[in-house]
Amino acid sequence: GSFTTDRSLFTPTRHSEVAMELNYRIASGPLAEKWDRHRFEMKLVNPANKRKYSIIVVGSGLAGGAAAAALGELGYNISCFCFQDSPRRAHSIAAQGGINAAKNYQNDGDSIWRLFYDTVKGGDFRAREANIYRLAQISTAIIDQCVAQGVPFAREYGGLLANRSFGGAQVSRTFYARGQTGQQLLLGAYQALARQIGLGQVKMYPRTEMLDLVVIDGRARGIVVRDLVSGAIHSHAADAVVLATGGYANVYFLSTNAKGCNVTATWRAHKRGALFANPCFTQIHPTCIPAHGLHQSKLTLMSESLRNDGRIWVPRQQADSRRPDAIPDGERDYYLERLYPSFGNLVPRDVASRRAKEMCDAGHSVVPSGHGVYLDFRDAIGRLGQATIAERYGNLFEMYERITGENPFTVPMKIYPAPHYTMGGLWVDYNLMSNLDGLHVIGEANFSDHGANRLGASALMQGLADGYFILPYTIGDYVAQAKLAPVTADHTAFRQAEAEVRERTARLLAVGGSRSVDAFHRELGTLLWNQCGMARNRAGLEDAIGRIGELRARFWKEVGVGGRGEDLNQSLEKAGRVADFMEFAELMCVDALQREESCGGHFREEFQTPDGEAMRDDAQFSHVAAWEWTGAGKAPTLHQEPLNFEYVHLTQRSYR
Helix, strand or coil, rough: CCCCCHHHHHHCECCCHHHCCHHHHHHCCHHHHHHHHHHHCCCCCCHHHHCEEEEEEECCCCCHHHHHHHHHHHEEEEECCCCCCCHHHHHHHHCCCCCCCCCCCCCCCHHHHHHHHHHHHHHCCCCCCCHHHHHHCCCCHHHHHHHHCCCCCEEEECCEEEECCCCCCCCCEEECCCHHHHHHHHHHHHHHHHHHHCCEEEEEEECCCEEEEECCCCEEEEEEECCCCCEEEEEEEECEEECCCCCHHHHHHCCCCCCCCCCCHHHHHHHHHCEECCCEEEEEEEEECCCCCCCCCCCEEECCHHHHEEEEEEEECCCCCHHHHHHHHEEEEEEHHHCCCCHHCCHHHHHHHHHHHHHHHHCCCCCCCCCCCEEEHHHHHHCCHHHHHHHHHHHHHHHHHHHCCCCCCCCCCCEEEEEEEEECEEEECCEEECCCCEEEEEHHHHHHCCCCCCCCCHHHHHHHHHHHHHHHHHHHHHHHHCCCCCCCCHHHHHHHHHHHHHHHHHHHHCCCCCHHHHHHHHHHHHHHHHCCCCCCCCCHHHHHHHHHHHHHHHHHHHCCCCCCCCCCCHHHHHHHHHHHHHHHHHHHHHHHCCCCEEEEEEEEEEEEECCCCEECCCCHEEEEEEEECCCCCCCEEEEECCCCCCCCCCCCCCEE
């Protein structure tokens, strides 16, 4: 179970009624000096003493792989866990378009300050200035690090690194490796990780899923895991725990995420006391292959980089069934270019997604389902030649043709928005530590850098910044000061957590119903997509909260898992993850309901400007909503972290 669905959920406890004090640990001084000053003020661990500390890293994608490699290189004893069969299979591998950095190689006016400003504005002023400025500062070092590792970034004719543009920016700052940038960056992080595994500094646990966090005396001291091959449940103790477990977009069932992506690690940590921040801030990516049938299990992303050369349009005439090449230019509506002349097709993702939905809702869809617009490369091919377009996007065009049977060189792509990334996550301070001492959260799993909308090509930047360049400093500061008593996995807190994990596993297997896990997940996802997706409103969210509670009650009575716990059992793995989604979805809707404004990806239909843009309420909602679990059947408690803007002027976001 989780919270009940009574009316108390609509009136969560306010932070003023409880005593928790959030410590943001942001350094003093001018913005540009904060991180350097903070690094100097942090406590250090000398090289010989690092060998005395053990750290658990859960997740082996860009953030987790980079962190495990960097911490191992420093001399800490690292245990790294992933549920895939190899760290190389982490979902970071699926990132396509690129990674941002303020190198200004194009001499087009970029700078650390401009990347900082674009990211604050892109997130609709709902993230901390200090974190974002640090990210922009570190971005340049990430590129140097990756080039040194041999990451094959695209280069210009003279050998210099190439750049392209992404949404929400008027400069070209995105470094890329065709349409497979995530794969190449992950292989760079993996080779650094593999070196540490070979040296014995990192012990790797593949095919192992974290199912609980162990907290002793208010500090995170280890995890309980399940071996996915044997089904054995066991514990690991450490001096600190790092969660790098990605986002929760699979709560929608259909998303661009790998099928294994889930909320379980962060949700279980939340139930042990970690605050969950801004769970309703989800990103719907505007360029994905439209859903084509009821039996589809996931959606496929088409990189944002395609919007550099592709033009998005719909027929001006409603329900126009002509072939695209039969519709002359005068009868086409290049609606992003019309509405946003300054940014054109490269507006941020939340804006592009909402406008696509608006066009399709008005009857201009180009697919029978009513959910699709064109992304057309005709003009770019005419201007640059097919060979140049193939060089830039070849693998993406090939992927599209394999899935749809249509050749994008000759007919426009059909695209539609889909769930993709989650800006919400566990609350962390400037040191990337949650309110639970010793629990550090990095990459997409935390809430920290993107506000209400992430700009394209910034996820890879954040994951590598957190893993390579921030956590290795800040975790040292924690262990140097923590004065931790020795703890092993024989401690009663570990035995208790293991017993709870076994009980939950047995409970799932004992339901013995006849309805599949996927059927429940699809029903939950459809409900969330309709009521807490691209557009939300009070009536829909209140309805969703009630229906999620009913669906969860049915899940625990009717789900059929099958198999045994002491064995390889993928149905059991999915059931545990969906059970957590059933609880988490309710918090997502509660968060969306209480945030009575529109900002970034959170679009409340009641709060919009006359021309359909998001309308913020800075007086009431210029804060981070950090939610505290108070127990099954109880309303969550809301804590607010105020967001103060000293260096960026709060304005109505405009890309026109």
